[in-house]
Amino acid sequence: MIGKINLAAISERTGYSVSTVSRVLSGKAEKYRISKAAVKRVTAEAARCNYRPNLLAQSLRTRQSQTVGLVVPGIDNPFFATLSSVIMAQLSQRGYHTLLADSRESAEEERMALQMFQDRNVEGIISVPVASSPELHEDIGREIPLVLIDRYFEKTSLSYVCTDNYAGAYMAAKYLADKGYRRILAIQGVPASMPNRERVRGFLAALEGRDVYCSVRGDAFSVENGQREALAAFSGNPSAYDAIFAFSATILLGAISALRKLGLAEGRDVGVISYDNNGFLDFMNPPVTRVEQPLKEVGEVAVGALFNLMEARRCGDDAPAPVQQLIRPTLVVRESC
């Protein structure tokens, strides 16, 4: 602290003014016509005492913090962990740092995180929104470039990059039906959430007009929910359904544990298919057929979009049209149905 070297220190040691030192060290020597001699002397001294600028002061002055804020609903969820990892890697590659916040699925915590981002002059924000209405995000988006990922709002002017949940669920349901399954139970997650609603739509649409009995139950992306619903569905009648479509890997695990408890074997007695990317699914017995979301692509497209917004902002251009993109997931066929 006390001995921390700053521009003033270098200024003293070299005899040049703080201004000159600053200009040299921030690479503006040409622009301000600083002599070769000065440049040399200053850079030498800076290197000698290992000068590093105070980023807070720099940000305060320039209003550029080299930081973007990222808020997710649960970093301990492997899905968001992977997504965060991809995004942070992209940001880091572009010289940006990450302020990470975990909203824990709470709109209130999300609000606090977003405001904190504002108060720290982040240059951009990437958010997996939790709030049920877009107002806060839109307000902040007017001030700071902001891109939604994984979840989005309908009819919003905000940019978003999500996976096409309708298409994903459609693919899964169609696959089951084509395979000959005729009584399908879909166990869903949080009903109000956009991805979930889209999955329900896709699921139903795929089975529309086909001779398949189907049902959608459940209310959370959790193991417990999967377990509860599977238990409820099969305990009275072991052949109530011939297949389960789990809307997340956690739900799947719950369902499988329920099946086993009832003496039913997943894959053999009841076909199962799942959503999510978890590599563990390959090592289940049998390996689980699933809809995988292209997380890497989502992250990359989102960061790309964000930087476009930031670029425009820096140049004073008015914001480009929002990027609103749904990326198709892929069906990974294994042996569970």
Added chain:
Amino acid sequence: MIGKINLAAISERTGYSVSTVSRVLSGKAEKYRISKAAVKRVTAEAARCNYRPNLLAQSLRTRQSQTVGLVVPGIDNPFFATLSSVIMAQLSQRGYHTLLADSRESAEEERMALQMFQDRNVEGIISVPVASSPELHEDIGREIPLVLIDRYFEKTSLSYVCTDNYAGAYMAAKYLADKGYRRILAIQGVPASMPNRERVRGFLAALEGRDVYCSVRGDAFSVENGQREALAAFSGNPSAYDAIFAFSATILLGAISALRKLGLAEGRDVGVISYDNNGFLDFMNPPVTRVEQPLKEVGEVAVGALFNLMEARRCGDDAPAPVQQLIRPTLVVRESC
């Protein structure tokens, strides 16, 4: 930006000076004997226009950033994701924000992250160290409170909170031997890393003097490594070993896939036991017996220790003795051996 309200704005609107406004809004009204009237007028105006202080300016001036830096070797690894989650929750609860960096197991990236933390005046740092020597961490630890987690350096003055990898591996090996397994293959991770070395020590110590043939192979905490080593071990002779001890869940998965490829059933033909907390292990068939690390406790103790250091620093006390704690993991018995 342009319309952002600051102390000056409130000062104008209320007629009080910036100083007074600042004192009122930062709760120092009493200390500076500001009149009730002024307090009321200022707080009202601040509330009316939703004033929020610029955290950069605040940090610059006070040298308190309400931020701690967290660096992990891979946020996409569920182990570190969970650990990060616990830590961030603890920090958030204490009113602190998190600057997260991912070193991707690279000492160079780790160095950059740590320096960046310094340059942003973080008040504390929690690090899962990647570097092979402690110098950098120790240098920074002299300036900023710093606690290591999960990995530590030998003979360091730094605080650390890790799990007792020796004890964990000892428990696992003893359990296998007690169960009657006599030819045990341990598939390790990165040999040089401290947790790995401790696990090897514990593993060997537990089998010392017992009539058990054992071997340690492998060199990475990856699926591929597990697969490669298991394949190499069993392909010549299907009964070369009767049990596998995987040093991580990823290694386990690789090993299992190799076994299956060779027509061997994990649990029945070859006992398996693993390290790691992944809940998926419960849903394998059979569920996998494993050594679980008390991540929650590690995170909590680490944050506690960090805040003690920070507290001392604030009060100008000299640093308290380093907390150097190894927390015992627990053996979670399932059916795979």
Added chain:
DNA sequence: CAGTTTTGCGCAAACGATTGCGCGTCTAAT
């Protein structure tokens, strides 16, 4: 040689907050 341009650099004002010190006014004590 006077006048213009270029060169090289420093002054000082920002960015938005915090805080030591001191100044005026009002009350109370002598």
Added chain:
DNA sequence: ATTAGACGCGCAATCGTTTGCGCAAAACTG
């Protein structure tokens, strides 16, 4: 009535950078 203390508040410096403007000396022009 005078003085001391309490009271309420503002001035201005500070944290470490950046940057518009301008000034002096050197170089060039005619």
